[in-house]
Amino acid sequence: MEKILNYIDGELRAPLSKNYLENYNPAEGKVYSYLPDSDADDVHEATLAAQSAFRSWSSLPAEKRSAYLQKIADLINRDLDQLALAESRDQGKPVKLAKAMDIPRAAANMSFYASAAIHFASEAHITDTQAINYTVRNPIGAAGCISPWNLPLYLFTWKIAPALAAGCTVVAKPSELTPMTAYLFSKLCMEAGLPKGVLNIVHGLGSKVGQAISEHVGITVISFTGGTVTGKKIAATAAPMFKKLSLELGGKNPNIIFADCDFEQAISTSIHSSFANQGEICLCGSRIFVERSLYKKYVDELVKRTKALIVGDPFDEATNLGAMVSEAHMNKVLSYIALAKQEGGKILAGGNQVKLTGRCAGGYFLEPTIIVGLDPQCRTNQEEIFGPVVTIMPFDTEEEVIMYANSTSYGLSATLWTENLKRAHRVSAQIKSGIIWVNCWLFRDLRTPFGGMKQSGVGREGGWEAMRFFTEAKNVCIKL
């Protein structure tokens, strides 16, 4: 069985402990490869490599850094099919989704920051006739990049690319649940000739590798995407060391449907925003609020279309929902469905585990689930479930739905459906989320700032925000 290796100082290395963890294919419920059970010693080696590569990488002309990133983007595109298959095998998602979204976006991340590297600029301020100030932005040093399992290569590259473009070197850790595409990515970096030590990838558990990255004094900036509880732990470790932190955390996003919406667009997009990637996207709209006059029509139609979705083998082109990432996560989602019933919820679609036959007989599959009859304040509507489960609730007024939308501790994204332009602006202004989509969902322009409010995170990714994050600003003031 294949053994994944760490990528440290330009070469593939076994973990120093020689210990490995099992890597499951969740669609089959079987181990299909092994990944390094690395620890603080491997992180230390990776950090030394990143520190020693920093001087030459940060002083390389931006055009040359850009060329490396673009070469890696080209190699991702070349290997799109192989990477999509690996992503699907690791994570359980339909391979067609990985081909259409995850892997093209990973290539786009590398390409975007290849371009950003050469277009990045800093500011100058003329203070009347008295002085000229100019800002110098220098890369900080060795950066720690820690990513989750739900969009593995997409989110991994979303952190690594701006760090490298800004001139930082990197110690990165993918999720232990989905290590394969990061491993294939390390091979592409070697093929692209990326200088040794510029990017180091250490596989293993969050409690060992992630914790060691947070603690290491040689890593001065950390970009993390994952759960809010983990984000708090990282902040508790890294903040007293005055490390610069970007934390992209969980969500409980509202999907608000006004009666004047384009009904067909709202319904067909709601199917995606509820159940794409088995609902395992931090931006999924898990709380749907529908204006009362449209409530029955919307619920009936969403239930009808949800029941028509196919839960199946991720390798099958017809499949809409693949496997949940792990048995433990499937059971967590099932426990929330049980909680919803205890809280008085009525299941209108789904609610159960799906048992497939053949290759996927041992896999972790769930029906897409719609629940109604719950109070916006109950636990089901307050806590992140991160699965194919949505609740639908009616509302009467704009004020009421804004209050509901803002009533959780999260503030990642929100979606509004209305043909009334003034209302779209008015409501968007009052919702406390880092991104508001009006009449669309998951539409991304990589130049825009991305991130959450409240317990959905601090810091912003995307565009120059991310480039700035990986640099330190210094002002030079020249008196005229």
Ligand code: NAD
């Ligand atoms: P997680 O927090 O369990 O793990 C994320 C990463 O952190 C993994 O690589 C893990 O190994 C590592 N980790 C775990 N413990 C650590 C520790 N003590 N120190 C350092 N690193 C540690 O999250 P997950 O289950 O992999 O991902 C799902 C979560 O991610 C959801 O809450 C989801 O909303 C969130 N998410 C957020 C965004 C966003 O952009 N805001 C995007 C995707 C996912």
